[in-house]
Amino acid sequence: MTLNFSEIKINLLTECVDVRQFTCRKRAHSSTLENFLRRHAIDNQKKQLSVTWVATMRDVPIGYFSLACASIDLTDLTPDEKDGCPLYDRYPAIIIGKFAVDDRYQQQGVGPWMMEHLYAIIIRLLDLVGCRYIIVESKPASVGFYEDRCRFVNAKTLDNGNVLLYKNVITITKEAE
Ligand SMILES: CC(C)(COP(=O)(O)OP(=O)(O)OC[C@H]1O[C@@H](n2cnc3c(N)ncnc32)[C@H](O)[C@@H]1OP(=O)(O)O)[C@@H](O)C(=O)NCCC(=O)NCCS
Numbered sequence: 001m002t003l004n005f006s007e008i009k010i011n012l013l014t015e016c017v018d019v020r021q022f023t024c025r026k027r028a029h030s031s032t033l034e035n036f037l038r039r040h041a042i043d044n045q046k047k048q049l050s051v052t053w054v055a056t057m058r059d060v061p062i063g064y065f066s067l068a069c070a071s072i073d074l075t076d077l078t079p080d081e082k083d084g085c086p087l088y089d090r091y092p093a094i095i096i097g098k099f100a101v102d103d104r105y106q107q108q109g110v111g112p113w114m115m116e117h118l119y120a121i122i123i124r125l126l127d128l129v130g131c132r133y134i135i136v137e138s139k140p141a142s143v144g145f146y147e148d149r150c151r152f153v154n155a156k157t158l159d160n161g162n163v164l165l166y167k168n169v170i171t172i173t174k175e176a177e
Contacts, residue, residue, distance in 0.1 A: 003108050008062065010117045013041055013052040022061045026103045029139045033100035037064050041098075050097050053121070055114055063101040063110050065118055070095035072133050072166055076155040081168065093133035093166070094122060115150050119172045132169060137162040 013019075019041070024034040041052040044066070055063040071090040074082065085091075096118070101110045118134075125131060138146050143163045146152040152165035 003057075003105070003110070005109075005113060008055050008057050008110070008113065010053055010055045010114070013037075013045060013054045013064070015042060017054055017056065017061055018059070019054075019061060022064070023103050024100045026106070027139075027141060029141065030100065030103075033098055036066070036098050037061070037100070041066060052098070053114075053117065055110065055117075057105075061102065062105045063114050064098065065096055065100075065114055066098040067118070067121070068095050068097050069093075070135055072135050072155075072164075076164060077166070078153065091132045092130050093135045094125070094131055096134065096136040099136070111145060112149060119175075122169055123173060126169060126173070134167045134169060134172075136165050138165055139163075 019038045022034060022037050024037075025031040037052070037054075041050070041064070044050045045052060050066040050068040052064055052066040054061050070093045072093045073090055074087065077091070099111070099114070099118075101114070122131065122134060134152075136146055136152065137158060139162060143154065143165070146165045147154050150167070151171070152167045155164040155166055157163050
């Protein structure tokens, strides 16, 4: 059955959301994403460690992402990124700490739909805070989603096996025009 995206809402996580209904354990690494929403996201939000946005359909959570402040090392960027920029050691970024779609709603376009909302949030932020990149440390199995679908740049594989990817916010403001 095709999803009716007009029925999906995206809001900041509150205690009113029944996070126990969120299931994400189909892939080996994904139960940590289920656990985070169910057990840690609200607490992290209260402690100002991350802010979580939840996509719900008829009040049931079907996906979420968490954002926090971060930075990216100059040496992780391709040489053309430095054109016209002062050579600071690090550039300001927002990190996608978590990004997940409920097992029952995967492969139906919810991930790209949430990413568009994430971009809209970042664009709103740009009037208030300097932020040049969106970064993510992806599990290898999800790199294709960020790299091929969302056009993030693959920067490097980290010591823990995850992959650091980035996207220059100037490209999303251009894509939105
Ligand atoms: C990865 C995830 C966020 C993608 O969201 P989704 O709603 O299932 O995305 P869809 O399958 O609808 O894919 C949308 C597009 O991305 C592509 N895509 C999705 N996952 C991909 C992957 N691993 N590699 C390459 N392309 C991928 C699809 O082919 C599709 O392309 P199209 O629009 O050209 O047809 C989701 O499957 C998920 O939550 N997985 C488990 C948790 C996870 O791995 N989260 C990321 C952790 S860092």
